Amino acid sequence: MNIQHNISLKPYNTFGIDVLAERFIEVNSIKELKEVLAREKDIFLLGGGSNMLLTKPMSKLVVHLNLIGIIVNDTDPNFVFVTAEAGENWHDFVLWCISQNYGGLENLSLIPGNVGTSPIQNIGAYGVEIKDIFYQLEAIEIETGLSKIFSLEACKFGYRNSVFKNEFKDKFIIVNVSFKLTKLNHKLNTSYGDITAYLKDKEVSIKSISDAVITIRQSKLPDPKIIGNSGSFFKNPVIATELFNQLQKEYATMPFYKISETEIKIPAGWLVEQCGFKGKRFGDAGVHEKQALVLVNYGNASGQEILNLATKIQKKIKEAFKIDLEIEVNIL
Ligand code: EPU
Numbered sequence: 060m061n062i063q064h065n066i067s068l069k070p071y072n073t074f075g076i077d078v079l080a081e082r083f084i085e086v087n088s089i090k091e092l093k094e095v096l097a098r099e100k101d102i103f104l105l106g107g108g109s110n111m112l113l114t115k116p117m118s119k120l121v122v123h124l125n126l127i128g129i130i131v132n133d134t135d136p137n138f139v140f141v142t143a144e145a146g147e148n149w150h151d152f153v154l155w156c157i158s159q160n161y162g163g164l165e166n167l168s169l170i171p172g173n174v175g176t177s178p179i180q181n182i183g184a185y186g187v188e189i190k191d192i193f194y195q196l197e198a199i200e201i202e203t204g205l206s207k208i209f210s211l212e213a214c215k216f217g218y219r220n221s222v223f224k225n226e227f228k229d230k231f232i233i234v235n236v237s238f239k240l241t242k243l244n245h246k247l248n249t250s251y252g253d254i255t256a257y258l259k260d261k262e263v264s265i266k267s268i269s270d271a272v273i274t275i276r277q278s279k280l281p282d283p284k285i286i287g288n289s290g291s292f293f294k295n296p297v298i299a300t301e302l303f304n305q306l307q308k309e310y311a312t313m314p315f316y317k318i319s320e321t322e323i324k325i326p327a328g329w330l331v332e333q334c335g336f337k338g339k340r341f342g343d344a345g346v347h348e349k350q351a352l353v354l355v356n357y358g359n360a361s362g363q364e365i366l367n368l369a370t371k372i373q374k375k376i377k378e379a380f381k382i383d384l385e386i387e388v389n390i391l
Pocket of ligand 1: 183184185186279280289290291292293294295314326327328329330332337349350351352387
């Protein structure tokens with residue numbers, strides 16, 4: 060085992076937070092992963108580092124998963140089953156599927172991170188979530204080192220949620236994920252307003268939808284290679300219809316999505332903008348100028364500074380709207 064000491068995690072998290080890992084190891088195969096687990100259980104698993112905020116040095120052994128490869132099972136006339144190893148970059152994987160004319164992932168183009176972490180928060184964008192094309196995943200149990208297959212049902216996917224954020228949090232390491240994709244008759248989802256507008260007068264295909272998503276995301280969301288960020292920092296809150304009715308009297312233009320007869324989802328970005336935070340900067344911590352749901356690191360912000368800003372925003376929104384904003388990224 061080649062353990063390195065006092066490694067900066069700055070290149071390994073998309074927020075670009077500079078904290079040290081006391082011990083760090085690169086793992087290139089399931090066999091190597093099992094060797095690590097045989098010796099050490101109290102580990103921190105690092106995938107694409109795209110959904111975390113590091114607020115203090117890592118005392119646990121940091122394991123960087125570097126499992127690469129794609130396997131295709133093409134025996135069905137309509138569907139193809141594609142298995143990607145956890146360390147594959149998500150967006151590169153999406154583009155590869157599109158190049159093979161495999162449909163289903165196009166709306167999820169340009170989401171930062173790796174394949175292995177995508178099911179944990181059931182990544183979603185532009186009307187599609189991973190659960191819509193998910194087939195199964197393989198994970199190694201940290202305690203026993205044994206491999207287990209999780210079906211769609213076993214993952215208990217919800218809005219930015221799964222079993223891996225709840226009862227199995229820190230209990231399993233996802234090593235590969237399989238998707239059931241279409242070869243023919245692609246199920247195209249163009250319902251999202253911005254996508255409909257982009258595709259007006261264009262041929263609708265998995266490629267053109269992916270192009271639309273890439274264009275929309277690039278126009279609204281900061282590129283983590285240029286400005287550190289973790290995408291949406293908060294979840295869109297779901298509120299009771301009574302509170303919604305009260306708020307709507309005061310804020311007639313408030314955007315909303317009806318979830319059920321009793322629940323309404325409000326875009327957190329709108330709430331943050333209403334409270335005057337959009338584009339604001341406090342030292343190197345800030346709120347993105349084009350999408351107020353995204354907190355950014357302009358260079359040398361610490362995780363604690365970003366977290367302080369988040370707390371300030373949560374407090375303001377609670378005072379103004381009586382709404383609790385829940386943080387979406389993992390605070391470590
Ligand atoms: N809005 C504002 N001000 C802002 C941002 C948004 O008023 O600064 C309003 C917009 O005008 C629009 C509404 O809020 O009416 C929704 O905005 P948008 O379409 O940008 O989507 P979102 O609800 O803010 C969610 C996901 C994104 C995903 C987009 C598109 C969550 C927490 N976020 O954002 O996911 O890309 O929808 O599907 O559900 C991520 O998770 O990292 C992420 C970027």
